Amino acid sequence: MTLPARLASHLLASVVETRAPAWIECDKAGVVRAIGGPHDSYGLGHLAVGAPLVEQVAFFEAMFATDEAAAVLPLVEFRPGVYADVHVFVDRDADWLVLLDSAGIGNEEARRQQTRNEILLALEGRGAGSAALLSALEVLVLERHGVDDFSCVGVPPGWCDRVVPEASRFALTRVSTFLESFLVDAEEFWHTERVGSLASGPWSERLADVDRCLEATATRLTNGAALLLISPVESTLIEKQQIVQRARDLALEQEARSREAEKKEILLHCIVHDLRSPLTSVVASLKMLEQDLPEADAARFVRLGLQAGKRQERLIRNMLSWFAEDLEGLETWRAAKDAGPFVVASVRAVLDEFRPAFILRRVDFALHRAPELDTDVRIAGDGLRFQRVVANLLDNALRHSFTGALEEASEHIAVAVLREGDFVRVAVENRGERIDVDIRQHLFERHFTTVGGSGASNSGLGLYYCRMTVESWGGTIDYEYDERLRKNRFAFRLPVLGAEDSAGGLASR
Amino acid sequence: MVARRKVCMLGSFAVGKTSLVERFTQGIFSGQYLTTVGVKIDTRDIDVDGRPTKLVVWDLHGDDVFQKVRPAYVRGAAGCLFVVDGTRTSTLDVLPELRERVLAHAGPIPHAVVLNKVDLADELIVTPDAIRTQLPRVDVHPTSAKTGEGVETAFVALVRRMEQDK
Numbered sequence: 001m002t003l004p005a006r007l008a009s010h011l012l013a014s015v016v017e018t019r020a021p022a023w024i025e026c027d028k029a030g031v032v033r034a035i036g037g038p039h040d041s042y043g044l045g046h047l048a049v050g051a052p053l054v055e056q057v058a059f060f061e062a063m064f065a066t067d068e069a070a071a072v073l074p075l076v077e078f079r080p081g082v083y084a085d086v087h088v089f090v091d092r093d094a095d096w097l098v099l100l101d102s103a104g105i106g107n108e109e110a111r112r113q114q115t116r117n118e119i120l121l122a123l124e125g126r127g128a129g130s131a132a133l134l135s136a137l138e139v140l141v142l143e144r145h146g147v148d149d150f151s152c153v154g155v156p157p158g159w160c161d162r163v164v165p166e167a168s169r170f171a172l173t174r175v176s177t178f179l180e181s182f183l184v185d186a187e188e189f190w191h192t193e194r195v196g197s198l199a200s201g202p203w204s205e206r207l208a209d210v211d212r213c214l215e216a217t218a219t220r221l222t223n224g225a226a227l228l229l230i231s232p233v234e235s236t237l238i239e240k241q242q243i244v245q246r247a248r249d250l251a252l253e254q255e256a257r258s259r260e261a262e263k264k265e266i267l268l269h270c271i272v273h274d275l276r277s278p279l280t281s282v283v284a285s286l287k288m289l290e291q292d293l294p295e296a297d298a299a300r301f302v303r304l305g306l307q308a309g310k311r312q313e314r315l316i317r318n319m320l321s322w323f324a325e326d327l328e329g330l331e332t333w334r335a336a337k338d339a340g341p342f343v344v345a346s347v348r349a350v351l352d353e354f355r356p357a358f359i360l361r362r363v364d365f366a367l368h369r370a371p372e373l374d375t376d377v378r379i380a381g382d383g384l385r386f387q388r389v390v391a392n393l394l395d396n397a398l399r400h401s402f403t404g405a406l407e408e409a410s411e412h413i414a415v416a417v418l419r420e421g422d423f424v425r426v427a428v429e430n431r432g433e434r435i436d437v438d439i440r441q442h443l444f445e446r447h448f449t450t451v452g453g454s455g456a457s458n459s460g461l462g463l464y465y466c467r468m469t470v471e472s473w474g475g476t477i478d479y480e481y482d483e484r485l486r487k488n489r490f491a492f493r494l495p496v497l498g499a500e501d502s503a504g505g506l507a508s509r
Numbered sequence: 510m511v512a513r514r515k516v517c518m519l520g521s522f523a524v525g526k527t528s529l530v531e532r533f534t535q536g537i538f539s540g541q542y543l544t545t546v547g548v549k550i551d552t553r554d555i556d557v558d559g560r561p562t563k564l565v566v567w568d569l570h571g572d573d574v575f576q577k578v579r580p581a582y583v584r585g586a587a588g589c590l591f592v593v594d595g596t597r598t599s600t601l602d603v604l605p606e607l608r609e610r611v612l613a614h615a616g617p618i619p620h621a622v623v624l625n626k627v628d629l630a631d632e633l634i635v636t637p638d639a640i641r642t643q644l645p646r647v648d649v650h651p652t653s654a655k656t657g658e659g660v661e662t663a664f665v666a667l668v669r670r671m672e673q674d675k
Contacts, residue, residue: 177515177550177565185581201579202547215547237546245544248522248571255597471639 019100022084026053026095033094042099043079060097075106083107137231140164144190144226148173148183159232162208172228178203179216179230186218190226202233202240213237266465270388273462274315277353277391281308284356304356311353340497341383343424344375347415350390354398362403364411370418378497379424381473386494389469390415390426392462393490397430400488420493423475427491434481435488443479463490470494511554513563514671516664517583519611520592521600522571525625528654529592530568533664538655545570548582557668564668572607580614588619588671590663593640595624595651596632605643619670621648623663628653 003011015021022037022044030052039047044057053060059078073086078099083106089096140160141153148171156164163175173180182200189198197219204213213234219227285305289298351367358365369375379386394413401412416427435443444467470477475494482489518526527545531537534553549568554561567586572578583589591608594600604622612618622640627633637649648666652659 178548181515181581181584184584200581203550204547205550213547241544241546244546245542248544248573249542251573252523255599471636472634474636474638476638476642 015100019102022099024053024097026097028093028095030054030095032056037099039099041101042082042084044099075102077106081107140230142172142228142230144228145169147187150228153227159212160230163212176205176207178205178214182216182218186216186228189218190220202237204237266468269462269465273392273395274388275312277395278308278312278315281305281353281356282312284360287360288356301356304352308353308356340378340380341386342375343377343379343386343426344369344373344417346383346387347390347417347426350387350394351415353391354394357398358413361398361401363398363401363413365413366411366415368414368416370416373417373419373424377419377424379473379494380497381469381494385469389466389492390428392466393428393492396462396490397428397432397488400432401430402432402486419496422496423493424496425491425493427489429482429487429489431486432488434483434486435479440479444477466490466492511561511563513565514587514668515565515567515585516667516671517567517569517586517589517611517615518592519569519578519583519589519607520571521594521597521603521607522573524571524592524594524597524600525654526571526592527568529590529623529625529652529660529663530566532654532657532660534566536657538657540655555664555668557665557672560672562668564664572603578607578611580610583611583615586615586618587674588667589615590621590623590667592623592625593635595626595635596629598635598639601635601640601643604640608644619667619674621650621663621667621670623659624649624651625654627651627658628655 020038020041022039022042023035024032024039024044024047025034027033032047032049032051032053035044035047035049039045047053047056070090071088073088075083076086077083081103083102084099085102087096087098087100089098138157138159140156142150143153144150149169150172151169152164164170165175172183178200185200186198197217200216202213202215204211206212213232215231215233217229217231219229221227282305285301285308288301289305293301348367351365354365394415397413403412412431414429416425416429418425418427444463467477470492473494475492477490477492480489480491481487518530520526522544523542527543527549528538530549530551531539534551545568547570551566551568553564553566555564556562567582569578569582589611591604591611592600593604608620612620622644624635624637624640637651640649641647648670650659650663650666652663654660
């Protein structure tokens with residue numbers, strides 16, 4: 001190749017400027033004939049003309065042992081940190097050595113070599129053995145040169161063919177979306193010069209059209225080199241996945257068993273509650289009959305007691321089939337568009353059932369129906385369970401109500417039924433001590449026990465049942481206390497039948 | 510140029526995050542529950558209101574005692590979907606704390622709740638209202654990874670929110 005004169009001149013000037021050329025001319029006997037250039041910067045300042053070269057620098061002995069007219073020995077280290085590419089020219093009557101500075105590349109290569117060696121030593125220190133281990137482990141070792149500027153250390157393992165660019169330096173963020181994110185943490189780790197390592201955790205990503213399961217670890221060697229190690233973790237991932245999977249399967253089974261046990265517990269509560277309510281009414285009616293009552297009142301209590309007794313008989317007769325259906329229906333209920341209980345009538349029926357018990361305990365009660373509420377309004381729910389919710393709240397109110405004369409002219413217990421847009425609101429109030437703030441937060445939780453003026457009671461499951469039932473129909477339930485009137489108020493809202501879809505009740509769709 | 514947006518899928522284990530991603534990105538569903546370890550990254554090009562977007566979906570492992578979501582996973586996310594299993598209330602109970610933890614690291618990014626498994630109508634016990642009670646003012650999207658119901662809608666709605674939030 002013949003270079004244009006101007007280009008040759010430019011290249012020569014560039015070499016002279018950047019590579020600090022020094023030369024030594026020897027005769028065929030190896031005696032130094034001439035020296036030129038900054039040879040002292042290569043540690044050759046002591047060279048003298050007229051003396052054999054190898055006697056002055058033993059290092060050069062093998063330099064001319066070549067049959068070629070020209071040869072290059074790259075990256076010769078003349079002293080620590082000083083590198084030169086040595087060009088050898090063999091002429092007819094003289095031999096020439098030309099030294100071109102290559103300290104930049106030499107030092108960089110030395111550092112990389114050091115890094116490689118340190119990794120190998122570190123691995124050997126763990127008893128891992130040989131240099132082949134890195135490759136055998138299929139660990140891709142990348143050295144960081146700057147922000148998102150990496151190069152491979154050693155030969156990349158086979159799995160990352162096509163994943164890692166062939167360029168000696170590359171941007172890792174172009175390789176993987178996950179690593180793009182992880183590098184933010186890695187950069188912080190490398191900058192803080194923390195010891196140890198930072199692991200990414202396993203990730204799965206499609207790289208070069210192949211699904212990979214990998215894990216990255218950022219680390220720093222004692223010489224300051226920042227490394228990123230990337231390992232395929234498919235096998236360990238599968239192992240870990242199996243362990244976690246087993247644990248989670250067990251957790252799911254446990255959850256299912258708990259739900260089943262919970263349903264049965266609630267059903268048991270419902271059975272007890274449903275049987276007890278009419279019995280309470282029967283007992284209260286009988287107790288009232290012990291008193292010397294006018295004939296008309298006595299007849300009324302006989303009628304109430306009889307009604308309650310018949311209801312209990314009916315409950316017992318139907319219980320098995322009834323609760324078998326309930327077990328499935330407890331969590332969900334789908335309203336037929338023409339079904340659903342009449343709210344006012346249902347509330348009144350439950351109040352009637354409680355009437356003897358209220359009278360016996362000298363508790364005044366009342367039902368307040370808002371004028372705008374039609375008596376034929378129905379809610380989107382099951383009639384029996386709706387009455388059970390009201391009964392639970394009334395039972396709770398009765399147990400925690402003040403008794404005897406009140407300062408204000410009002411009832412001990414009141415049930416208010418209101419229409420609120422597409423909802424019906426039923427509020428059961430009782431005059432009594434407030435429930436502590438700490439307790440209020442957990443009122444509707446499972447196994448929670450309310451504490452009223454007369455001490456602890458076992459209505460917690462009842463309130464939990466109320467919440468579950470009301471929420472499963474797309475409603476809500478809450479509690480508040482009126483300080484002025486010293487009144488507890490439990491209230492629930494339920495979508496009116498036909499309006500439950502717009503109210504967002506998924507379970508009742 | 511097609512915008513790239515990172516979306517994270519979060520929630521308790523076995524709620525159907527991976528199934529939702531597979532349904533959304535590949536249109537497939539596998540009924541087998543296979544727990545995710547770490548992160549799975551998938552992509553889908555989507556056109557919403559004439560704007561092409563490459564969604565990079567990060568399917569994060571279920572958050573529980575065995576695996577905790579690393580803050581780094583949600584960094585740079587443009588939006589996220591919190592997934593609830595409609596048949597398990599426990600998956601809703603853990604959501605407020607998880608949401609707080611995630612938004613603390615990701616910032617106030619657009620997000621929504623996906624109420625998954627609505628095809629299991631007989632077993633549903635979590636309602637959209639129950640979710641709104643726990644997380645007021647958060648969009649709730651009923652979905653079924655099995656039938657595909659609501660899946661596209663949930664992602665598209667999130668992308669719209671992300672576009673508005675830019």
